[in-house]
Amino acid sequence: MRIILTFFITLFLAVPAFTAELTSALDQNINAVMTKVIDWRHHFHQFPELSNREYKTQKSIADALTEMGLEPNLDYGITGVTAFIRGQNSGPLIALRADIDGLPVTEQLNLPFSSKEKTTYQGNEIGVMHACGHDAHIAILLGVASFLSQNTDKLNGDIMLIFQPAEEGAPAGEDGGAELMLKQGLFELEKPDAIFGLHVSNFSHGTIMLKPGPAMASAEAFRINIEGKQTHGSRPWEGADPIVAAFNIGTTLQTIVSRRLNLLDSQAVVSIGIMKAGTRNNIIPQHAMLEGTIRTFQDSYADQIRDEIKLIAESVAAAHHATATVDFKIYGGYPVTFNDLELSKKYGPVLKKAADDNYYEALVPRTGAEDFSFFAQQVPGLFFFLGVNPPEAESMPTNHSPYFYIDDAALDNGVKAFISLVEEFAVDFNKTN
Numbered sequence: 001m002r003i004i005l006t007f008f009i010t011l012f013l014a015v016p017a018f019t020a021e022l023t024s025a026l027d028q029n030i031n032a033v034m035t036k037v038i039d040w041r042h043h044f045h046q047f048p049e050l051s052n053r054e055y056k057t058q059k060s061i062a063d064a065l066t067e068m069g070l071e072p073n074l075d076y077g078i079t080g081v082t083a084f085i086r087g088q089n090s091g092p093l094i095a096l097r098a099d100i101d102g103l104p105v106t107e108q109l110n111l112p113f114s115s116k117e118k119t120t121y122q123g124n125e126i127g128v129m130h131a132c133g134h135d136a137h138i139a140i141l142l143g144v145a146s147f148l149s150q151n152t153d154k155l156n157g158d159i160m161l162i163f164q165p166a167e168e169g170a171p172a173g174e175d176g177g178a179e180l181m182l183k184q185g186l187f188e189l190e191k192p193d194a195i196f197g198l199h200v201s202n203f204s205h206g207t208i209m210l211k212p213g214p215a216m217a218s219a220e221a222f223r224i225n226i227e228g229k230q231t232h233g234s235r236p237w238e239g240a241d242p243i244v245a246a247f248n249i250g251t252t253l254q255t256i257v258s259r260r261l262n263l264l265d266s267q268a269v270v271s272i273g274i275m276k277a278g279t280r281n282n283i284i285p286q287h288a289m290l291e292g293t294i295r296t297f298q299d300s301y302a303d304q305i306r307d308e309i310k311l312i313a314e315s316v317a318a319a320h321h322a323t324a325t326v327d328f329k330i331y332g333g334y335p336v337t338f339n340d341l342e343l344s345k346k347y348g349p350v351l352k353k354a355a356d357d358n359y360y361e362a363l364v365p366r367t368g369a370e371d372f373s374f375f376a377q378q379v380p381g382l383f384f385f386l387g388v389n390p391p392e393a394e395s396m397p398t399n400h401s402p403y404f405y406i407d408d409a410a411l412d413n414g415v416k417a418f419i420s421l422v423e424e425f426a427v428d429f430n431k432t433n
Helices: 002-014 021-046 055-067 134-149 177-183 242-253 255-260 299-319 341-354 372-378 412-432
Strands: 081-086 089-099 118-121 124-127 156-164 194-201 208-210 213-216 218-227 268-277 287-296 323-334 337-339 359-361 381-387
Touching: 021 055, 021 134, 021 412, 055 081, 055 134, 055 156, 081 134, 089 134, 089 372, 089 412, 134 156, 134 194, 134 412, 156 177, 156 412, 177 372, 194 372, 194 412, 208 341, 218 242, 218 299, 242 255, 242 268, 242 287, 242 299, 255 268, 255 299, 268 299, 287 299, 299 323, 337 341, 337 372, 337 381, 341 359, 341 381, 341 412, 372 381, 381 412
Parallel strands: 089 156, 089 194, 194 381, 208 359
Antiparallel strands: 081 156, 118 124, 208 381, 213 337, 218 287, 218 323, 268 287
């Protein structure tokens, strides 16, 4: 009996005693952490940069990580930053990701730290704004890094920090974003056991939302070039009008989802976002261009949509004595963002607790897209949303709006969520490995 008892005592002592040390320490230090997070958020909001041009952003992130005693690596992505936090206890390698690029949007908010940045985008002068909340993503992950780097004695395993550029899409002719970082070998030397990411959005203050399985759509851009015959605006019969052809192509494309896809089991969007043609009111030009987006949740429907777009563009153009050519994935494409079902089941309750029960699981996916999807194709991934409306606001402008607003006080639940996921995943990992 004594031998058996000694065996079980030895076994018990050999197994690490997992307690909520990290989350307890965070609760005691959350105000200090959030002071830093808000300062960082305001800085990055004031000085946004477009995709693959985030040079000052990259330097600011690297400087902040260096001050924490970490070693930033600038080798992945054109302007990406990665770093490791090494825990003092055994455990998994967990990747945490934040995107860092802004958008070509002229900010209309009158904040002390509003962006005044300007740039030239597709030939037009326009403002630059963190209109999608990536400034908050950077700040939250830096806050998490700052806290974990000071509490490595409580950290089981290691953390891979990923500050990823060009989530909004690389400029034409360039590679960027998650796909490029992976092509460059980000996960080859050390492959994470899981990856977590978040996105702020315009819903209830501090609420966390998770959609298990397909969470966001695949996305790709297409371009239709229409060639007609230039003529004087007073004699249209002497030319071939590419503008009228473009009008009709754009309208007819809207019948793909409503008339060509099986609406009983398909979800898809086809939208035109750019139309360009002409230089003068009384000249029918030779050329017109349409550019749009395709969103689906199944590859088979994306294939059908491409076939329909090509057929419509070529046929409608021909009916106007013009020609049309179609190019797909002109800026690359994003797969469906898929939340691992096991992670969703296990860690939905963890997110709920981190958000003080302000949590729900969505029943339908979002038609927005995310290149976090590339990471989640390589390792199990979990991507959740954080509501950043002011407490009293039921409705606020959406992401990508020049009026998109983030209530700083809502960001603490993002920090809590990451720390809770890190701690609980390590507990489960060490129990089974």
